[in-house]
Amino acid sequence: xxxxxRVKLLAFxxxxxxxxxxxARLCYSASSAEDLIVMLHDDKEQRDKFIKNLARSGxxxxxxxxxxxxxxxxISRACSHQLVxxxxxxxxxxxxxxxxMIDANYIVPxxxxxxxxxxxxxxxxxxxxxxxxxxxxxxxIPLEDAxxxxxxxxxxxxVVTMNARELHHFFSLRLCKRAQWEIRxxxxxxxxxxRKVAGGIFDVAGPACVTKGKxxxxxxxxxxxxxxxxxxx
Amino acid sequence: xxxxxRVKLLAFxxxxxxxxxxxARLCYSASSAEDLIVMLHDDKEQRDKFIKNLARSGxxxxxxxxxxxxxxxxISRACSHQLVxxxxxxxxxxxxxxxxMIDANYIVPxxxxxxxxxxxxxxxxxxxxxxxxxxxxxxxIPLEDAxxxxxxxxxxxxVVTMNARELHHFFSLRLCKRAQWEIRxxxxxxxxxxRKVAGGIFDVAGPACVTKGKxxxxxxxxxxxxxxxxxxx
Amino acid sequence: xxxxxRVKLLAFxxxxxxxxxxxARLCYSASSAEDLIVMLHDDKEQRDKFIKNLARSGxxxxxxxxxxxxxxxxISRACSHQLVxxxxxxxxxxxxxxxxMIDANYIVPxxxxxxxxxxxxxxxxxxxxxxxxxxxxxxxIPLEDAxxxxxxxxxxxxVVTMNARELHHFFSLRLCKRAQWEIRxxxxxxxxxxRKVAGGIFDVAGPACVTKGKxxxxxxxxxxxxxxxxxxx
Amino acid sequence: xxxxxRVKLLAFxxxxxxxxxxxARLCYSASSAEDLIVMLHDDKEQRDKFIKNLARSGxxxxxxxxxxxxxxxxISRACSHQLVxxxxxxxxxxxxxxxxMIDANYIVPxxxxxxxxxxxxxxxxxxxxxxxxxxxxxxxIPLEDAxxxxxxxxxxxxVVTMNARELHHFFSLRLCKRAQWEIRxxxxxxxxxxRKVAGGIFDVAGPACVTKGKxxxxxxxxxxxxxxxxxxx
Numbered sequence: 001x002x003x004x005x006r007v008k009l010l011a012f013x014x015x016x017x018x019x020x021x022x023x024a025r026l027c028y029s030a031s032s033a034e035d036l037i038v039m040l041h042d043d044k045e046q047r048d049k050f051i052k053n054l055a056r057s058g059x060x061x062x063x064x065x066x067x068x069x070x071x072x073x074x075i076s077r078a079c080s081h082q083l084v085x086x087x088x089x090x091x092x093x094x095x096x097x098x099x100x101m102i103d104a105n106y107i108v109p110x111x112x113x114x115x116x117x118x119x120x121x122x123x124x125x126x127x128x129x130x131x132x133x134x135x136x137x138x139x140x141i142p143l144e145d146a147x148x149x150x151x152x153x154x155x156x157x158x159v160v161t162m163n164a165r166e167l168h169h170f171f172s173l174r175l176c177k178r179a180q181w182e183i184r185x186x187x188x189x190x191x192x193x194x195r196k197v198a199g200g201i202f203d204v205a206g207p208a209c210v211t212k213g214k215x216x217x218x219x220x221x222x223x224x225x226x227x228x229x230x231x232x233x
Numbered sequence: 234x235x236x237x238x239r240v241k242l243l244a245f246x247x248x249x250x251x252x253x254x255x256x257a258r259l260c261y262s263a264s265s266a267e268d269l270i271v272m273l274h275d276d277k278e279q280r281d282k283f284i285k286n287l288a289r290s291g292x293x294x295x296x297x298x299x300x301x302x303x304x305x306x307x308i309s310r311a312c313s314h315q316l317v318x319x320x321x322x323x324x325x326x327x328x329x330x331x332x333x334m335i336d337a338n339y340i341v342p343x344x345x346x347x348x349x350x351x352x353x354x355x356x357x358x359x360x361x362x363x364x365x366x367x368x369x370x371x372x373x374i375p376l377e378d379a380x381x382x383x384x385x386x387x388x389x390x391x392v393v394t395m396n397a398r399e400l401h402h403f404f405s406l407r408l409c410k411r412a413q414w415e416i417r418x419x420x421x422x423x424x425x426x427x428r429k430v431a432g433g434i435f436d437v438a439g440p441a442c443v444t445k446g447k448x449x450x451x452x453x454x455x456x457x458x459x460x461x462x463x464x465x466x
Numbered sequence: 467x468x469x470x471x472r473v474k475l476l477a478f479x480x481x482x483x484x485x486x487x488x489x490a491r492l493c494y495s496a497s498s499a500e501d502l503i504v505m506l507h508d509d510k511e512q513r514d515k516f517i518k519n520l521a522r523s524g525x526x527x528x529x530x531x532x533x534x535x536x537x538x539x540x541i542s543r544a545c546s547h548q549l550v551x552x553x554x555x556x557x558x559x560x561x562x563x564x565x566x567m568i569d570a571n572y573i574v575p576x577x578x579x580x581x582x583x584x585x586x587x588x589x590x591x592x593x594x595x596x597x598x599x600x601x602x603x604x605x606x607i608p609l610e611d612a613x614x615x616x617x618x619x620x621x622x623x624x625v626v627t628m629n630a631r632e633l634h635h636f637f638s639l640r641l642c643k644r645a646q647w648e649i650r651x652x653x654x655x656x657x658x659x660x661r662k663v664a665g666g667i668f669d670v671a672g673p674a675c676v677t678k679g680k681x682x683x684x685x686x687x688x689x690x691x692x693x694x695x696x697x698x699x
Numbered sequence: 700x701x702x703x704x705r706v707k708l709l710a711f712x713x714x715x716x717x718x719x720x721x722x723a724r725l726c727y728s729a730s731s732a733e734d735l736i737v738m739l740h741d742d743k744e745q746r747d748k749f750i751k752n753l754a755r756s757g758x759x760x761x762x763x764x765x766x767x768x769x770x771x772x773x774i775s776r777a778c779s780h781q782l783v784x785x786x787x788x789x790x791x792x793x794x795x796x797x798x799x800m801i802d803a804n805y806i807v808p809x810x811x812x813x814x815x816x817x818x819x820x821x822x823x824x825x826x827x828x829x830x831x832x833x834x835x836x837x838x839x840i841p842l843e844d845a846x847x848x849x850x851x852x853x854x855x856x857x858v859v860t861m862n863a864r865e866l867h868h869f870f871s872l873r874l875c876k877r878a879q880w881e882i883r884x885x886x887x888x889x890x891x892x893x894r895k896v897a898g899g900i901f902d903v904a905g906p907a908c909v910t911k912g913k914x915x916x917x918x919x920x921x922x923x924x925x926x927x928x929x930x931x932x
Binding site for chain 2: 775776777779780784786790795796805806807808810811814816817820821824825827828834835840841843844846847848849850851852853879
Binding site for chain 1: 247331
């Protein structure tokens with residue numbers, strides 16, 4: 001069965017903009033710990049303006065104090081293999097060693113979806129791989145070995161935590177049109193989620209075409225985003 | 234003026250035990266992202282038992298999904314220098330380059346506090362260093378250079394974020410009686426704070442004498458803790 | 467074609483034991499930078515004894531100053547997915563997005579190798595997956611999408627760099643009999659390689675049964691290693 | 700006694716450019732581990748051109764495979780406190796807890812050196828702090844507490860290891876004219892050292908004015924570097 005990426009925000013640091021602002025202000029003022037607690041309830045507008053200035057001036061370390069935890073399913077093992085290469089993050093991934101892959105959930109690339117012949121072959125391979133997996137398991141092969149026949153397309157589930165600084169870095173790389181389509185799709189859903197709860201931090205995010213108005217890639221794509229709206233559409 | 238460490242919990246991931254448990258369960262089950270959200274409201278007792286088993290079996294990665302942010306003041310620069318050596322953490326520290334050290338706040342070691350002659354000399358040095366700092370600033374020396382005369386004892390303020398896994402590691406090292414007294418004092422206050430909001434995660438924490446019932450140091454101290462209560466008293 | 471893991475030591479910090487010892491000595495002495503250079507040519511026996519004491523006393527940070535870079539091939543994508551979860555390390559992996567998988571190289575688990583019926587099915591699936599991959603590519607599907615049909619068993623190549631401290635951590639986890647067989651096999655070859663050039667650092671390494679003489683796992687295996695020799699045999 | 704920063708390259712990954720190039724090539728080719736070993740002896744000119752392209756195109760991860768270890772002395776505790784904030788690095792620092800500060804070695808900021816009145820006061824404070832330290836030690840105060848009177852200017856010694864990717868990041872931040880003068884001085888000496896042994900990797904390095912021909916700071920300095928030569932002079 002075709003599967004689609006789903007992203008739920010499982011948890012995040014409350015009042016994220018206020019926490020970032022309070023931490024940043026400590027660096028340049030004589031504020032006490034108590035003052036910082038009070039700052040958490042500062043004027044929203046001023047606070048968000050302050051945060052934007054931090055981001056613009058490259059003073060990014062205060063953004064590390066707030067974290068976002070996503071429950072993700074409907075991504076392929078090909079995608080999760082890329083995802084976990086981001087090292088400043090935490091992961092808990094469904095184990096193919098221990099969890100039996102009873103249902104056939106897999107991801108179909110658009111290029112295959114749109115090509116009837118390719119899609120037929122693809123679906124057939126998914127079915128056969130799954131059949132082989134089940135046969136091997138029945139014959140006493142341990143699940144952790146039977147899974148060697150499962151394809152890259154197979155669905156996995158993962159909980160991911162990143163702080164806001166790393167998320168900005170992640171979005172700058174993975175929302176670029178030159179990034180692989182599946183991780184782009186995931187990154188976009190993650191961005192949509194964090195914008196709901198931390199708009200002041202993620203008001204501007206994504207590849208350089210969006211955040212800096214011009215591409216910084218060695219080999220630019222031919223259609224850079226012209227706006228945040230286009231990126232999110 | 235003598236200064237004492239103060240620790241305020243500025244922010245933390247809500248429902249920390251539930252988030253850890255949900256992430257850990259994903260690894261060994263076929264739960265969807267939606268299921269994980271529901272799990273956040275699981276039975277407390279069962280959940281905390283599950284978490285304790287995770288910790289005991291060394292399955293620590295799910296503890297990375299929850300973070301705690303502390304506003305700390307009343308620690309010396311000697312202490313903050315040690316603190317920031319913990320690399321899996323985020324810091325925003327008051328800058329001596331930019332913030333004028335108007336007030337004389339400094340930390341006095343107990344060994345000096347308890348020795349009248351030493352204390353008199355110590356206080357005199359603090360006063361003189363501060364006078365020198367102010368004179369240099371008046372004479373046009375930039376603050377960032379004037380501060381070179383300020384002593385290790387000088388107070389600093391810092392916002393620290395660590396995830397629960399790193400906190401456990403931090404507590405295991407820094408609550409050991411062989412750790413330096415000032416960072417031990419800080420670690421103890423941090424532990425007290427997180428136990429208020431995440432008792433299920435920090436029910437047991439600290440050096441091996443407390444968590445494993447026996448010391449693992451090459452050169453053990455002569456009075457290991459016999460219990461969590463003693464550690465916290 | 468069945469593939470077997472191969473590990474080559476591509477590069478490493480020269481005189482690794484001497485570098486570790488010099489760095490460690492700086493912590494507890496008034497040595498200058500020049501002195502440290504001289505220390506590089508210290509007496510070997512004394513140096514190795516000193517290093518062993520460091521390791522025993524848990525003073526592990528000096529081991530971070532030396533790194534080892536391995537060229538690895540003949541591992542499955544299942545294995546590389548586990549490997550890259552070690553975050554204090556650097557990786558350059560052959561990209562299935564860009565490199566055409568012309569040859570059918572894959573890893574066969576022993577449990578399948580030893581089961582004739584399973585092996586026949588497994589090989590058949592490998593062949594079919596590869597045929598499907600090639601057909602998709604011929605029909606104009608991008609390589610990065612065609613690879614979605616390739617199985618977990620498919621071979622990948624990777625360059626890995628870890629410092630000696632992280633390697634010790636890696637060996638303690640991945641040489642345990644409860645670790646997955648393929649990454650255990652890889653870890654063993656890596657250990658054999660580093661022992662050739664840094665015997666003083668890796669004289670003792672591996673799971674707790676070997677390094678501490680007793681298991682620390684929550685669920686111990688039934689046949690812990692009784693010696694380093696057994697581990698390496 | 701006034702002290703000056705000294706930087707010695709204690710160790711580094713041999714053939715650094717070749718290792719970076721071999722790792723990078725693996726990503727986009729079907730090369731085996733054996734092929735990579737052979738690549739280590741590739742044509743120098745072609746290799747360095749390839750590396751430059753990697754850097755330009757922002758494909759920086761292969762630069763992580765090579766590390767550089769520096770023995771540093773003659774820096775202040777103010778400087779080392781900044782240095783150790785770089786978390787993707789390894790440090791072994793002379794401990795003020797254990798090593799007796801017998802000699803009075805300290806760092807004098809230029810702004811103070813050039814102001815006779817300030818210098819006299821500064822030197823007097825250094826002398827007095829040291830006298831106080833020695834008195835406290837004589838009176839039985841532990842060294843780790845006596846050091847609380849020592850100033851930020853006090854000399855420390857440290858061994859630092861960074862990989863080439865992190866070094867580039869470090870140089871981009873710390874060689875900027877807006878960085879603090881002492882860490883800039885250190886960074887410059889480190890750059891000079893690595894250029895001697897890895898010219899192909901550090902041919903271009905430093906702040907954006909040098910590497911990209913234009914400043915990216917929010918508040919630019921008024922005299923950006925016009926060339927690598929100027930930066931190194």
